[in-house]
Amino acid sequence: MTADPTPSPSARRPLLARLGSLRLDPIRLGPLRGRTRLTAAGAALLLLVGSANGLLLAWQSSVQHRITHTLSVDRTLMQVLADLLDSETGQRGYLLTGDPAFLVPYTAGQARIAAELPVLEAELRSAPTQEARLRALRPAIARKFTELDRTLALDRAGDRDGALALVRAGEGKAEMDEIRRIIETMRAQEDDLLVGYQQHAHRIEAMVGIGSVVSVGIMALLAVLALREATRRAALSRFLPAELAPLLERGGSMERGGGLRLGERRHAAIAFVDMRGSTTIAERADPETVAILVTGFRRCVAQAARETGGVIDKFMGDGALVVFGVPEARRDAAAQALAFAGRLEALVAEWNAGSGEPPVRIGIGVHCGEVFVGVVGDDDRLEFTVLGDAVNVAARLEQATKTFGATTLVSQAALDASRTSGTGWHEVSRQPLRGRQEAFPIYGRAA
Template identity: 50%
Template sequence: MSAGFGALILMIAIAVAGFLYQQHGSDAVRHTIEVDARLARVLSSLQDAETGQRGFVISGDESFLGPYRDSRATFGGSLDRLGDLVRDNPEQLAQLVRLRVLVARFQDELDVSIALRRAGDAAGSARLVGEGQGKRTMDAIRALIREMEAHEANLLDARQAAVSRVALAIWGVVAAVVMLLVILAASAVREAGRRASLARFLPAELSGRLADEDDSLRTGRRQEAAVVFVDMRGSTTLAERLDPQELSVFLTAYRRRVMRVARLRGGVVDKFIGDGALIVFGLPEPRPDDAARALAFARDLVAVVARWSARSARHPGVRIGVGIHYGELFCGIIGEDARLEFTVLGDTVNVAARLEQATKAHGVPILASHAARAAAGPEGGSWREVGRSPLRGRGEAMVYYTPQHGEEPALSEPLAASG
């Protein structure tokens, strides 16, 4: 047995060594490809600059210099990056020195013709271009870049051949190791498949818990949590105005913002229903600041959507309504393994939905219940009372609030990026 174990260790060591060598060869191949791409980018940048210069010389219109300016801004960085890539190749470094000289000369020739045209000497500028010095310099640059590309192509061929030889040599060892590991691999595949199946139907924050055999989620439990309902205003009109593809892109962008703000505030997006969303704070485990984070999420999301709407020329005026309530609810995973669904049920969910609907009648974007405010405590921010009347479909009166004017949050960098 010890001999067999030693043989296994030896095969694994050989396989790992072969893999590392092959990885090194693959890195070398990628390096060559990156050098080629950087050379192409340098040439493209120079051609863009030349195009902008000639357009300006002919027309005198400064707008033609846009590509020229953009290219000038990237010249130095592209050449520096190219130098980093070929620093271990003396021949290519020598070629790069020549390339820098030619590029500097070409830039100077472009600058002179542009300066003449700006000074009103259109004929002199055109004559300078017509003399062909810039073209000769550009031809020399193209030739030099072709030489550098040819050199890299030769290196690529040699590196690929070396990698192929090593790959053939280690295939036998790898096959033997794979046979020894087949049982573990099959088990891992089954586990990955089970987790992937759960992830298709459940929020990411919960699928991992269930995959780790958290029975409290499968059997269901009662707990306190903050529930947030979000709905978009005027979505019907928007759906009629946009074609299906535009509507799909728009809703995807909207949902992405809801999910990002929820994730930043620690909420779980239970489900989307069209342009509406149900977000729960308190999963997979309750936390003392669930209500405070739910209130912060509501203010943040309204600000993010407003910022997004203000920046969007095609979808101006996008507005949302948000309702927040805190209390006891049932949460759990129902269904069979082929079709699992996480759900939250209870009066807390219903009240949050009614509060969201009431935002329309009161003309405010956010309504929070007294229970949500009380659970949040001082961390919940400043709120003003909006009403005490019963919500639609409910008999009992309740107090609900909206943020004080001037309480709009200053968006953090991650939140600002969401908008």
Template identity: 50%
Template sequence: MHTAKGGHTLKGFWDTMLRFTIVRSRTVTWMSAGFAALILMTVIAVAGFLYQQHGSDAVRHTVEVDARLSRVLSSLQDAETGQRGFVISDDEAFLAPYIDSRAAFDRNLDRLRDLVLDNPEQLAQLSRLRAFAKQFEVELDTSVALRRAGDAAGSARLVTEGQGKRTMDAIRALVQEMEQHEAGLLDERQAVVSRIALAVWAAVAAVVTLLAVLATTAVREAGRRASLARFLPEELSDQLADADDSLRVGRRQNAAVAFVDMRGSTTLAENLDPHELSVFLTSFRRRVMRIARLRGGVVDKFLGDGALVVFGLPEPRPDDAARALAFAKDLVEVIARWNVKSDGQPPIRIGVGIHYGDLFCGIIGEDTRLEFTVLGDTVNVAARLEQATKAHGVPILVSQAARDAAGKGVGRWREVSRTPLRGRAEAMAYFTPLESDE
């Protein structure tokens, strides 16, 4: 039996609905923010990887500049060695590396210029290097020309005076400055690459952590919803899952309640074996659920061969009572068609009682056994009306309140009685559809 809880403090319907909306909104907002953060971090990680690649290219660029500087210096040194060998020995064989090294110098200097085009400071140093190299070549060519002309003493004197050596020392100092500049750039670029690599790994770790959090949250949420679905009506479990503990407080609202009961189920149980009875009851419940869903009702629970159906969940609607009356008529018609198809089985008869009014709805019970239910006098009256269908021999009884709330367009009804229902002192009018409307 459903009874109202005396002294239970409840908030108003709209306060509860607002709280439900806020909690649900917070859940959706949190999940949306999580996925947005995930996308943002993924973008950061990808950008970091790309920038890290760019930094690695910059490091390789610096290494190549150093290599070209070494080759430039090496080619000048090779030219100097060939020049000295020819001056001392007058052997033309020394002029071959002298000539080849000058061509190599030009190639390496051009390549070096291409590498430092984006560095004004290095370009300025490169111009100085080219001037020193030109001066050095002139000095080498002069001594070689004197030796070829037979002036060995003059050629040796040029070498002994050390002008070529001083120019070469200036070239070495300039190359060293350029190498130090590149070394500084290399240190800076390696530091940037290291920081970027650290940031990338941190972003990847954050993405992985966020994915783990979202996955854990999703699994927990799925488990929580599955747990609720075990105890709560399917139409409510998803929405109630987002409401957290707020529905434990419950709410008051107007709703239409329909009690359905099958007549003669005891005789059926005696004539059918347990398996056949199970199949039969499953078929009956399936029809009740199908019609309830068609009319927007929620099967709160099945009570053996009966059912409690509520119209007004998860939110009340203006036509709750009208849909409840239509449900009752549809169910009676469906059962009648089922009887036609039964092969010699006794006809199935049902009783449906409907009342409309204020009730309490919410979650009761412990965490291990939750139950969403409706409580209050409206539920009691609907149950008494269903019981009264037996005494009056009609399949449907509807209270005056339900009929008035349904408004026009719900067919024609005749008053059955105003006698107080069993267990109640006050009189009330209740109705059944005219036969032409059933």
């Protein structure tokens, strides 16, 4: 009897189970192989993007180094011109007054320029065009100092009138104009280089941003933000006052405030200063006397501001606007402003005592309140400024010093904010200030 080739149901079950297991194995192994391939591809992509980011970061470092170098050259060129002007001012001041103190900036300016020119030479060694301009700048500066030395030699020989006549003849003006032309040409080239480097920096920043999404995410994003902040600091450092440099380190608050160009609101103390009778003096005195007078007044304001933590927002002819609580917010801003007023009064008194001329009188108004602090203007002319009602009140207080015959007038808000007990101050008036309707307590120094 021939055996049936068809397996019985009981025989088919183990066979189907084995076949089922063979069918299931590829289904389980397929995703595993896919994940392995994806992991390998992702690792390779991360390695590729990481390598590309490494190259981009190296490029960023090179561009940033060039930006820093360009700004360094620009600052050194500006410093050379400033030192030369200081030397010329010192020479003019000595010839006009005979005061040997004016020779200090003269000799100091010469020494600084002698140290700065080799620095420029080293920085411009790889720039043939700039090197050629520097070679033309050196003899021009030497000729200018020769002209300055000649006038001083005439003065030492007893011929001060001849020295002053030589100054008025303007013999050194052509040399100074040539020096300015060379320096401005050199700075213009550095500015062009800076713009190009910044464009490179922005392009690199975009590529690093794309790579950061694929590779290291937040870390790369932080690198991009750091680059943006570094580029902004490099650009702003060319025009912001030195006292405002700490603002550049506060990226977070600046971002919340919309950036330095948009500014921010800040509680600050304001001091308005004015020199009395300057218009009459300007009408009656010769230009040299007026120049010496205004320069001396501004030096007193600058020294008082420096010693008490103030920032000079601007000089306005024979007046000045000084701010306290900027760039960093300070609880003692009002106290600083009152200290500034007292120190300025003392400095002007010392100046009057040693001048031998009719005394210079000043008026100071101090107030505190909320102000706008920021940079205004377009890219061709940027200016740090402080705006607000507190500034207007300080100006009105300064004007009121004429009415009440006081040197310094302060507001109730300034006294309260300074935590002054009132000792040393007495109420002068409660009448509204010009342009206002409400009563406004005004205080002057007690006799």
